Amino acid sequence: MDQGFLQNVLDAIPAPVFFKDAAGRYLGCNTAFLDFLGYTADRILGKSVFELSPPDLAARYHAQDQALFDNPGEQVYEAQVQNARGERREVVFYKATFHDTEGKVAGLVGTILDITDRKQAERRVRESEERLGALIQALPDAVFLKDGEGRWLVTNGAAQALFGLAERDWFGRTDLELGSEDPARAEVHAVCARNDELVWQQGGMRQMLEIVEDGQGRRLVFEATRIPLFDSVGQRKGIVVVGRDITERRAAEERLRQAATVFDNTVEGISITDRDGIIQSVNPAFSRITGYAEAEVIGCHTRILQSGRHGADYYRAMWRTLARTGQWQGEIWNRRKTGEVYPQWLTIGTVRDDEGEVSNYVAVFSDISQIKDAQSQLERLAHYDPLTGLPNRALLGDRLAHAISRARRAGTSVAVLFLDLDGFKNVNDSLGHPAGDRLLQIIAERLCGALRSEGSVSRFGGDEFAVVLEDVVRGEAVSEVAEHLIAEIARPLDLDGHGAHVSASIGIALFPRDGDDATTLIKAADTAMYRSKALGRNTFSFHHEDMAQAAHRRLSLEHGLRQALEQGRFELWYQPQIDLRTGVLAGAEALLRWRDPERGLVSPAEFVPLAEETGLILPIGLWVLEEACRAGRAWLDVGLAPGRIAVNVAAPQIERGGFDQAVARVLSASGLPPAALEVEITEGSLLRSAENARLAVAALRALGVGVAIDDFGTGYSSLAYLKNLAVQTLKIDREFVRDLPHDAGNLAITRAIIAMCRSLGFGVVAEGVEEPAQAAFLVSEGCTLAQGYLFAKPMPGAEFAEWLRTYRPEQHVQGFSALDYAEDRSRS
Numbered sequence: 001m002d003q004g005f006l007q008n009v010l011d012a013i014p015a016p017v018f019f020k021d022a023a024g025r026y027l028g029c030n031t032a033f034l035d036f037l038g039y040t041a042d043r044i045l046g047k048s049v050f051e052l053s054p055p056d057l058a059a060r061y062h063a064q065d066q067a068l069f070d071n072p073g074e075q076v077y078e079a080q081v082q083n084a085r086g087e088r089r090e091v092v093f094y095k096a097t098f099h100d101t102e103g104k105v106a107g108l109v110g111t112i113l114d115i116t117d118r119k120q121a122e123r124r125v126r127e128s129e130e131r132l133g134a135l136i137q138a139l140p141d142a143v144f145l146k147d148g149e150g151r152w153l154v155t156n157g158a159a160q161a162l163f164g165l166a167e168r169d170w171f172g173r174t175d176l177e178l179g180s181e182d183p184a185r186a187e188v189h190a191v192c193a194r195n196d197e198l199v200w201q202q203g204g205m206r207q208m209l210e211i212v213e214d215g216q217g218r219r220l221v222f223e224a225t226r227i228p229l230f231d232s233v234g235q236r237k238g239i240v241v242v243g244r245d246i247t248e249r250r251a252a253e254e255r256l257r258q259a260a261t262v263f264d265n266t267v268e269g270i271s272i273t274d275r276d277g278i279i280q281s282v283n284p285a286f287s288r289i290t291g292y293a294e295a296e297v298i299g300c301h302t303r304i305l306q307s308g309r310h311g312a313d314y315y316r317a318m319w320r321t322l323a324r325t326g327q328w329q330g331e332i333w334n335r336r337k338t339g340e341v342y343p344q345w346l347t348i349g350t351v352r353d354d355e356g357e358v359s360n361y362v363a364v365f366s367d368i369s370q371i372k373d374a375q376s377q378l379e380r381l382a383h384y385d386p387l388t389g390l391p392n393r394a395l396l397g398d399r400l401a402h403a404i405s406r407a408r409r410a411g412t413s414v415a416v417l418f419l420d421l422d423g424f425k426n427v428n429d430s431l432g433h434p435a436g437d438r439l440l441q442i443i444a445e446r447l448c449g450a451l452r453s454e455g456s457v458s459r460f461g462g463d464e465f466a467v468v469l470e471d472v473v474r475g476e477a478v479s480e481v482a483e484h485l486i487a488e489i490a491r492p493l494d495l496d497g498h499g500a501h502v503s504a505s506i507g508i509a510l511f512p513r514d515g516d517d518a519t520t521l522i523k524a525a526d527t528a529m530y531r532s533k534a535l536g537r538n539t540f541s542f543h544h545e546d547m548a549q550a551a552h553r554r555l556s557l558e559h560g561l562r563q564a565l566e567q568g569r570f571e572l573w574y575q576p577q578i579d580l581r582t583g584v585l586a587g588a589e590a591l592l593r594w595r596d597p598e599r600g601l602v603s604p605a606e607f608v609p610l611a612e613e614t615g616l617i618l619p620i621g622l623w624v625l626e627e628a629c630r631a632g633r634a635w636l637d638v639g640l641a642p643g644r645i646a647v648n649v650a651a652p653q654i655e656r657g658g659f660d661q662a663v664a665r666v667l668s669a670s671g672l673p674p675a676a677l678e679v680e681i682t683e684g685s686l687l688r689s690a691e692n693a694r695l696a697v698a699a700l701r702a703l704g705v706g707v708a709i710d711d712f713g714t715g716y717s718s719l720a721y722l723k724n725l726a727v728q729t730l731k732i733d734r735e736f737v738r739d740l741p742h743d744a745g746n747l748a749i750t751r752a753i754i755a756m757c758r759s760l761g762f763g764v765v766a767e768g769v770e771e772p773a774q775a776a777f778l779v780s781e782g783c784t785l786a787q788g789y790l791f792a793k794p795m796p797g798a799e800f801a802e803w804l805r806t807y808r809p810e811q812h813v814q815g816f817s818a819l820d821y822a823e824d825r826s827r828s
């Protein structure tokens with residue numbers, strides 16, 4: 001075979017073919033080889049790889065060639081070749097040695113397979129697989145792939161962690177095998193295999209929940225997605241499983257679900273607002289309590305719920321606390337949609353965002369109206385007696401303690417009246433307990449009705465009651481109250497058709513005299529109550545005996561006065577008023593007397609003040625007026641000349657109003673000329689009711705009745721006031737007359753009063769003139785009228801009539817000469 005023919009054969013081979021001698025020099029090649037490298041045959045033939053290829057490639061080729069020569073036969077290896085343009089290609093060299101006729105290695109023949117494209121494709125696949133692997137690894141979900149037999153082929157970190165595969169040889173193993181090696185996870189594998197089988201059988205993608213236990217015994221909830229893979233003929237090829245651990249999400253969802261359930265079902269009203277207080281959401285209880293439907297309040301400010309009971313300061317303090325502590329809790333009054341104001345127990349919490357800024361407020365509240373009602377009911381039960389509705393012993397103690405504190409501050413007194421019913425046991429025993437209960441209720445009503453706002457009543461227990469009186473000024477006033485209560489209780493009772501009667505024994509103690517605290521005072525009043533029992537019941541006793549006696553005296557005086565009025569035991573006595581210059585009778589003062597069978601003749605000084613306090617002075621004063629007018633008229637009718645009759649009038653008579661009309665009526669009824677009557681009003685009474693008095697005086701003067709100011713000098717009338725009064729006469733109080741003319745002070749006062757009367761044009765009468773020297777001094781000062789024992793003592797009407805008949809003016813006039821006064825002065 002010639003060389004040309006052989007070359008043609010070689011050139012017909014499409015793959016690059018080359019052959020070298022035993023020294024590694026190219027002996028020949030085909031056209032495909034030259035094309036592949038971009039060389040001409042001249043450039044190659046006879047050359048070694050060191051002359052043709054870059055050093056790194058040449059060294060490799062040479063080493064490979066040497067190895068082949070050393071071990072003649074065949075050689076296949078991958079390497080790179082660089083063509084004439086400098087491009088490198090990935091190739092596979094297939095080489096084989098050939099021998100000379102003697103069997104010695106004569107060289108090698110080789111061919112090249114260009115695998116550059118395949119390599120690149122492989123690289124791309126590999127890179128893609130690596131990316132995919134990295135992606136799968138990076139996934140937080142457990143991802144794994146099994147073959148059609150259920151053998152594990154691919155896993156990511158999350159799957160390895162879940163199945164405990166990281167340190168194990170898992171590849172190619174089935175769940176059964178893996179589970180048997182790790183009993184702690186046998187169940188997980190079993191579930192996994194079971195579900196794989198299920199999905200394969202169903203033939204399509206399936207998502208299912210799996211509850212599995214991890215290696216630490218934690219129960220995890222997985223959302224597993226399985227994708228079964230089949231080949232073209234429907235044989236199982238594999239299965240992809242993606243398991244997402246939703247344990248946390250499920251727990252969060254559960255928490256949210258629970259929160260929503262609580263939100264919807266809690267009995268507390270809840271509102272969530274933004275940071276500006278605009279309502280974002282409310283729960284059904286909110287609507288139930290406030291009356292506002294959700295749609296009505298969403299978007300509204302919480303101030304629509306405000307009641308108006310709290311001022312701006314209250315809300316400012318609330319927001320301050322919220323800002324400082326993040327929470328506010330307290331009782332608050334809010335308003336329902338109906339307008340009803342009700343109490344809430346409200347807790348407001350602050351919600352902050354990730355930046356720590358306030359984002360919302362959550363308000364949780366409950367309607368505490370019922371609790372409040374229950375509280376006040378409990379309060380009532382704790383402090384009030386259920387039978388009578390009166391404060392009980394505990395509340396009495398509290399109230400008394402407060403009353404004592406107030407009295408201590410105000411410097412006043414407090415009285416405790418401890419009241420025990422006499423005969424209550426009899427009613428209970430005879431008519432039964434229901435009747436006894438009814439009796440106690442009636443007594444409670446009577447006590448309250450009798451006291452009105454004067455004091456407070458409590459039921460101390462059983463048939464014992466207590467009354468507290470504040471601002472007590474006089475013990476007598478307390479005794480009046482006690483007397484009144486005794487009278488009220490003693491009234492007959494009708495207990496469902498049965499007549500009954502009880503009385504009360506009362507003990508009275510006063511703060512501060514009988515005790516400094518509530519307990520001591522109640523005890524003192526209780527002790528005094530026993531004294532009342534010992535005295536025969538149906539009476540009262542003071543803890544302090546002096547007071548008891550005074551009170552009893554006073555009460556008995558009042559009783560006596562009432563009786564005297566009813567039984568006509570008052571008398572009028574008359575004391576003449578004399579003109580000091582002539583001795584002529586100017587008039588007479590009518591002076592009241594009370595002739596009592598036990599007390600004898602009682603002075604008005606003793607009973608008028610009490611009559612004024614009790615109001616008895618009004619009927620008594622009217623009687624005096626009527627009697628004086630009647631007597632005056634009678635004397636005139638029998639030809640006597642009593643002059644002007646002066647009648648004393650007390651302050652209440654003026655204060656009440658209508659006094660001038662009463663006088664007019666009495667004058668007209670009696671027929672006494674108005675000019676024969678004078679009314680004496682004390683300076684104190686005038687000042688007590690200045691305007692009333694001024695009007696009364698003017699009205700009396702208009703009637704033609706004379707008006708005198710009694711006891712002048714004891715009050716503090718201003719000259720301006722006196723000047724405006726239409727009075728005619730001032731009576732100098734006998735206190736100023738008593739030591740005249742020796743007492744320099746009285747002398748100066750008397751002198752001043754007389755001088756003032758003269759300059760104002762008033763008449764002046766001196767009272768209590770007992771000595772001629774007093775009379776003489778008065779005359780010398782210009783006081784022309786006087787009354788006193790020097791001329792005559794007050795005398796009963798009949799005696800006065802007799803005195804009138806026998807009176808001789810000249811008897812007196814000589815006694816009051818200036819000489820008497822002068823002699824008296826020289827003696828002193």
Ligand SMILES: Nc1nc2c(ncn2[C@@H]2O[C@H](COP(=O)(O)O[C@H]3[C@@H](O)[C@H](n4cnc5c(=O)[nH]c(N)nc54)O[C@@H]3COP(=O)(O)O)[C@@H](O)[C@H]2O)c(=O)[nH]1
Nearest residue numbers: 591592603604605624648649650767768769770788789794
């Ligand atoms: N509201 C009324 N008050 C009346 C009435 N009757 C009397 N009174 C007032 O009672 C006070 C005491 O009166 P009485 O005990 O009658 O004393 C009067 C005279 O007896 C007494 N008097 C008179 N002369 C003397 C005297 O020389 N010495 C002396 N020691 N006492 C004397 O003075 C009383 C008269 O006072 P007055 O009325 O101020 O002129 C007394 O304040 C009466 O006013 C009445 O009906 N209503």
